[in-house]
Amino acid sequence: MILQGIIKEAVVRITSKGNLDHINITGITDNSKDVKEGYLFVAVSGYSFDGHDYITEAIRLGASAVIGEQDIMDLEIPYIQVKNSRKVLGIVAKKFYGNPSSKKIMIGITGTNGKTTISFMLKHILEKNGISCSVIGTLSYIINGKTIESQNTTPGTIKLNSLLAESRDEVVIMEVSSHGLAQYRLEGIEFDYCVFTNLYHDHLDFHGTMEEYFQVKSLLFEKLKPNGLAVINVDNDWGENLYKNLHHKKVNTYLVGKSNDCDLSIIDYHTATNPFILLKEKEETVKIHLPLPGQHNLYNAAFAYAIARKLPIKREELILGLNQFPGVPGRFETYRSEEGITIVIDYAHTADAIFHTLQTAKECGAKRIFHIFGFRGGRDKTKREEMVKVSTEFSDELILTLDDLNTEKYDQMVTELNRLHSEYPSGKGSVIPDRTLAIQTAIQKGTKDDWLIITGKGPERYKQSFDLPTMSDKETILYLQENKNE
Missing domain, CATH: 3.40.1190.10 (Mur-like, catalytic domain)
Known part of the structure; x- marks a missing residue:
């Protein structure tokens, strides 16, 4: 792609060491680590990193031109200043890949x-x-x-x-x-x-x-x-x-x-x-x-x-x-134990999704519902109360456990789980931080025609290690079924 006429309406100004009409772009990236000879580097101000800080690195790796938002005058290659790098990145990518x-x-x-x-x-x-x-x-x-x-x-x-x-x-x-x-x-x-x-x-x-x-x-x-x-x-x-x-x-x-x-x-x-x-x-x-x-x-x-x-x-x-639709992994994915317990893995991670999942279990004739779930660390905390409230209304026993910690510390999340649990009726459930042990506990308590609903992760793999040697809710269920007499 020849570097000319790129989103003219978005350009603030161009500072150049050469004629843009003769620069052939061989690739586009907003990650300086991916720059190769002849690439166009688009500097984006991100949430953790600012691409403008990596312009020098991009040039060292062979960038032929740079697009960015900051006022920069002294680069050794053409620099195109725009109002919104993120928006321009999409328009340039569309042109480069042929719409x-x-x-x-x-x-x-x-x-x-x-x-x-x-x-x-x-x-x-x-x-x-x-x-x-x-x-x-x-x-x-x-x-x-x-x-x-x-x-x-x-x-x-x-x-x-x-x-x-x-x-x-x-x-x-x-x-x-x-x-x-x-x-x-x-x-x-x-x-x-x-x-x-x-x-x-x-x-x-x-x-x-x-x-x-x-x-x-x-x-x-x-x-x-x-x-x-x-x-x-x-x-x-x-x-x-x-x-x-x-x-x-x-x-x-x-x-x-x-x-x-x-x-x-x-x-x-x-x-x-x-x-x-x-x-x-x-x-x-x-x-x-x-x-x-x-x-x-x-x-x-x-x-x-x-x-x-x-x-x-x-x-x-x-x-x-x-x-004939076979279903989706981690979306109301259902297993049946030898004891007649129905176990459901579902990605539900909002109050509304939990409502529909638990309501469906009731409509399907669940004798009792055990609900195992947690919360993503570093994500929307304002929905947690509502999720627990819905679970309390529709399940016979809720077990609060860990989801991905992300940026939150283990002790901090456990304290939050205990706080949320304490605000709802006693005897309604418990806090078991280890996700695999929470699932094991529910399976051990369950009897014929009970439903165990495990929400939050669906088919995703665990980001931290738990007590049992498993890396997903599905693996945990299968492991417990295979080793139930041990």
């Missing part, structure tokens, strides 16, 4: 809960009908059938564009996080379909208020292609607000909800044993037998159906694909 999102059917899914399940439902339906599909989200990045470990739900700008450019798949499904939107990781990316699932209390350590959280989520819908479609859950108050805003801007919308006025109406459903959903689109009604229980999953299925209907798939094949 890859324009060559795909792009589906972006945002909201607090449901993004991963909808993504995998859609992927299953599409692939069953011969449509190749990439998925970029929380669990992994799946490109051309190859699975890559996910570092963030929404990857950084350069990684995202490189993945899209690498993909030979017809459709790309993306989970879009509020952090990704706020940090301009999707700058330059355009979507054919954008989905809004719901909005609940989460990430307020980052956004501050629910209104700010909503405004950031809404940014996704500004990235629709000219004829793109916004698919919205209007049974959620924030979804209703989004619809009103988009309708005012004359954006194409497709509404999902229980009202007969919706484009896709949920007119009947059953969420426990043999769950199903009855949908009406225009004057046509379809019944879909769901592979996953729970009211939240009927909405997930409705969204998957709504999007798939816009693609070249026969309705009967679409329904069959949903009926």
Whole structure:
């Protein structure tokens, strides 16, 4: 890529030792460690590091030019000063990789809960009908059938564009996080379909208020292609607000909800044993037998159906694909012990998600519910009280334990768990800091027809060591089943 005409409207000024028209850029990075000969280095002011402090290192490694926000005059290579490096990084990456999102059917899914399940439902339906599909989200990045470990739900700008450019798949499904939107990781990316699932209390350590959280989520819908479609859950108050805003801007919308006025109406459903959903689109009604229980999953299925209907798939094949959906690792992932105890691993990490998970267990006939969960260190602390409150209302016994400590110290988190436990009825549960021993205790207490719900981590691996030689909730369950007589 020749370094010329780069986002002219964003440039404050250029200080150069040569003609920009003759500089060929061989790569782009915002990490000085990745710089190679001929690279363009974009200096971004991050939360832990400031890229401007590494400009000298980038030049030493062979950078041909630098973009940054600071007023710098004395570099030995061209320096392009801009107002917002993060935003410019996305625009430059789009140009360097040839605007890859324009060559795909792009589906972006945002909201607090449901993004991963909808993504995998859609992927299953599409692939069953011969449509190749990439998925970029929380669990992994799946490109051309190859699975890559996910570092963030929404990857950084350069990684995202490189993945899209690498993909030979017809459709790309993306989970879009509020952090990704706020940090301009999707700058330059355009979507054919954008989905809004719901909005609940989460990430307020980052956004501050629910209104700010909503405004950031809404940014996704500004990235629709000219004829793109916004698919919205209007049974959620924030979804209703989004619809009103988009309708005012004359954006194409497709509404999902229980009202007969919706484009896709949920007119009947059953969420426990043999769950199903009855949908009406225009004057046509379809019944879909769901592979996953729970009211939240009927909405997930409705969204998957709504999007798939816009693609070249026969309705009967679409329904069959949903009926045969095998589920998602760590999303209401269920095991059954020899003693007749049902054990569920679920990623639920908000009060609303916990509510739906525990409510589903009750609807499925749980005699007693044991709920094991903790809190991420260094994350939104304002939702902890509400999560414990919901668990107390719906479970027979809650066991507070550790999740990832991150920046919080062990003693600090244990003190917090004991404080939260002390504020709720005595005899309702306990604090067992070791996560593996908390799971073991619940299994030992459980009897036939009891349900053990383990939330927070889903399929993720532990970041610290515990007493049992396991590194995930699933490994802990399997280990305890294999060694129950020892």
